[in-house]
Amino acid sequence: MQITIAAVGRLKAGPERELFDRYIERAGQTGRALGLSVRLRELGESRAQRADERMAQEAAALLELVPDGARLLALDERGETMTSDAFAGWLGRERDGGQREIVLAIGGADGHGAAVRSRADRLLAFGAMTWPHQLVRILLAEQVYRATTILSGHPYHRA
Numbered sequence: 535m536q537i538t539i540a541a542v543g544r545l546k547a548g549p550e551r552e553l554f555d556r557y558i559e560r561a562g563q564t565g566r567a568l569g570l571s572v573r574l575r576e577l578g579e580s581r582a583q584r585a586d587e588r589m590a591q592e593a594a595a596l597l598e599l600v601p602d603g604a605r606l607l608a609l610d611e612r613g614e615t616m617t618s619d620a621f622a623g624w625l626g627r628e629r630d631g632g633q634r635e636i637v638l639a640i641g642g643a644d645g646h647g648a649a650v651r652s653r654a655d656r657l658l659a660f661g662a663m664t665w666p667h668q669l670v671r672i673l674l675a676e677q678v679y680r681a682t683t684i685l686s687g688h689p690y691h692r693a
């Protein structure tokens with residue numbers, strides 16, 4: 535199963551990028567034996583004047599990355615919270631059920647547009663506070679890596 539992190543905005547070279555890349559690389563290594571591959575798709579931020587236009591344009595671009603039938607989980611501070619075990623369990627069940635792709639979508643500075651929220655199968659919050667999208671990327675990459683260790687029984691995760 536393909537896990538795609540789809541993110542509005544581009545992460546420049548630097549410590550945040552290095553940390554993100556490190557978790558993605560680890561997730562890819564641990565995921566291989568589990569039938570999971572992980573990749574990043576980055577989208578440029580909209581330059582529209584109005585926030586609602588920016589959100590609509592970014593939502594349309596994000597949704598172009600979501601194939602028909604794929605699951606879409608949108609990262610959103612208004613979403614549900616989930617334990618790492620529950621997140622790993624969901625990924626494992628989707629894989630076992632024959633799902634081909636899960637897209638994990640991170641919004642831009644204005645957040646997700648309505649089209650993403652209504653298409654999303656789940657909205658996931660890393661708490662009720664607003665985090666910068668760069669940090670959300672790192673948190674998400676770490677949770678994907680952690681999920682692969684949970685599914686493979688690797689001792690990285692200690693609940």
Ligand SMILES: C[S@@+](CC[C@H](N)C(=O)[O-])C[C@H]1O[C@@H](n2cnc3c(N)ncnc32)[C@H](O)[C@@H]1O
Binds near residue numbers: 609610643
């Ligand atoms: C700077 S935030 C956007 C905040 C925007 N005001 C909103 O209402 O969503 C950029 C992106 O980071 C992600 N994000 C920020 N805080 C989050 C949280 N607590 N949980 C999950 N995702 C979060 C979301 O994907 C969001 O679209």
